[in-house]
Amino acid sequence: MAVCARLCGVGPSRGCRRRQQRRGPAETAAADSEPDTDPEEERIEAPPAPRCSLLELPPELLVEIFASLPGTDLPSLAQVCTKFRRILHTDTIWRRRCREEYGVCENLRKLEITGVSCRDVYAKLLHRYRHILGLWQPDIGPYGGLLNVVVDGLFIIGWMYLPPHDPHVDDPMRFKPLFRIHLMERKSATVECMYGHKGPHNGHIQIVKKDEFSTKCNQTDHHRMSGGRQEEFRTWLREEWGRTLEDIFHEHMQELILMKFIYTSQYDNCLTYRRIYLPPSRPDDLIQPGLFKGTYGSHGLEVVMLSFHGRLARGTKITGDPNIPAGQQTVEIDLRHRIQLPDVENLRSFNELSRLVLEVREQVRLEQQEGQHEDKEPAAHPAQEAAAAQQPAQSGQGQPFVLPVGVSSRSEDYPRTCRMCFYGTGLIAGHGFTSPERTPGLFILFDEDRFGFIWLELKSFSLYSRVQAAFRNADAPSPQAFDDMLRNIQALTS
Ligand SMILES: [Zn+2]
Structure with a gap:
């Protein structure tokens, strides 16, 4: 057994110590970075290793050793012998595993009252459901959404995040629990649907495959209220949001959609989630990538993920609408083509802005025609270079900004x-993502947490504000995994 071999290999290490004693400190330091001498030679020099077995160690020490191993290695250790198996029943081992691997550090002692051990919590809750921790996008037609599944005390909770009320883009995200999982008794974890007013009720979770799971409510009557459907809906709106149906229609597009799906049979028949990652950041990124809330006209506020890809920055929709579904790339920023804005007076003229942007579009078109050499750095436009040199941003100052007249x-x-x-x-499209088309626009970086986009053709302005919520278990394992995820969610809605 590997653990045993490492712990009991005292012979060679004693040989090493003896050799180091013969050297000065400088030599010893140098020897540390040198590759070791032939271990065979060492073994010959050293006296025969005294017989030592892990089994002979005192149980307290074994508890200490086992508690420092990954929880996933412990079951095989239990199969070694009855002594190990007995020691692995020590709950402090599992308490430490719960804390170090899943951040559970509270209330574990309370468990003892209910007869649930930390070992149960580790094996039947945390380890069992580890694959659903992280950030997810529900499959709700074109609407998407954002779910963060986290370990919270002795629960695993699925929090649905919703954008703030339109148009308050700087307000924090709102969140509601959609489900929770916990160990109420020893034998298995309980999944509960948290939707509706009647409290937690029986639900089900199925891990479909890697990076995909689904939830199901087994008691959808808990979502319903007394009275007719129309009346239920109005009551829900009034109680939950303090608004009438009419007030709310344009303000709460996202949760109306979510509510509709949860309320109607879609949710009864399962809601599926696909894993998403937060974008990896590099030191030379324009700003920290991440999630932003953006204004999308009558569609209300939507969640967009900003990520950097060399000379391009991309805004991918995490929530979407019937025109541009979630997963699509709503804006693409060409970081090679900076636009120097005119002074505020001239900026008020839409025609002037339009002229500036279309000039760059023409330049981009020509470059694409000429070059097509992806690896060749295009020669910077002399005027642009000069403009860039004068940019106040270079000295860290802001430049006055105002929306041109006529831009909504x-x-x-x-x-x-x-x-x-x-x-x-x-990206703009007709209802149902028909005839999608990329149209020119202006990307405006306001500060570290806000940017804007002027849609030239729509004569409309979107303001984006950073989502400040801290999502857990949401980092991509590699930049490649992030790129694959982006491609996948885009392909699913195309
Ligand atoms: Zn339910």
Whole structure:
């Protein structure tokens, strides 16, 4: 057994110590970075190793050793002998595993009252459901969404995140528990649906495959209220949001959709989730990548993921609408083509802005025609270079910003200074994602947490504000895994 061999291999290490004693400190330091001498030679020099077995160690020491091993290795250790198996019943081992691997550090002692051990919590709750921890996008037609499954005390909870009320894009995300899993008794974990007003009730979770799981409510009557459907719906709106149906329609597009799906049979028949990751960040990124809330006209607020890909920045929809579904790339920013804004007076003219952006689009088109050499750095436009040199952003100052007259915005409450602007394209389409088309626009970086996009063709402005919520278990295992995830969620809705 590997553990035994490592622990009992005292012979060679004693040989090493003896050799080090003959050297000065400097030599010893140097020897540390040297590859070891032939272990065979060492073994010959050293006196025969005294017989030592892991089994002879005192149980307290074994508990200490076992508690430092990954929990997933412990079951095979239990099969070695009855002594090991007995020691592995020590709950402090499992308490430490729960804490170190899943961050559970509270209330574990309370468990003892209910007869549930830390070992049960580890094996039947945390380890059993480890694959659903993280960030997910529900499959709700084009609407998408955001779910974070986390370990919270002795529960695993699925929190659904919803954008704030339109148009308050700087407000924090709202969140509601959709389900929870816990160990109420020893034998297995209980899954409960948290939706509706009647409290937690019986639910079910199925891990479909890696990076996909589904939830099911077994008591959908808990979602219903007394009275007719229309009345239920109005009551729900009034109680939950303090609004009438009419008030709410444009303000709460996202949760209306979610509610509709949960309330109607879609949810009874399962809701499926696909794993998403937060974008990896690099030191030279324009700003920290991540999730943003953005204004999408009458569609309300939507969640967009900003990520950097060399010379491009991409905004991918995490929530979507019947025109542009979740998973699609709503904006693409060309970081090679900066646009120098005119002074505020001239910026008020939409025609002037339009001229500037279309000029760059023409330039981009020509470059694509000429070059097609992906690896060749295109020669910077001399005027652009000069403009870049004058950018106030270079000295860390802001530049005055105002929306051109005639460009519609959900709110007048947008930043009046910006750091820099780039050429970009925005995706527009008809209802049902028909005839999608990338149209020219202007990307405006306001500060570390806010950016904007002017959709030239729509004469409309979207403001994006960073989602400040801290999501757990949401990092991509590799940049490649992140890119694959982006491609997959895009392909699913195309
Ligand atoms: Zn339910």
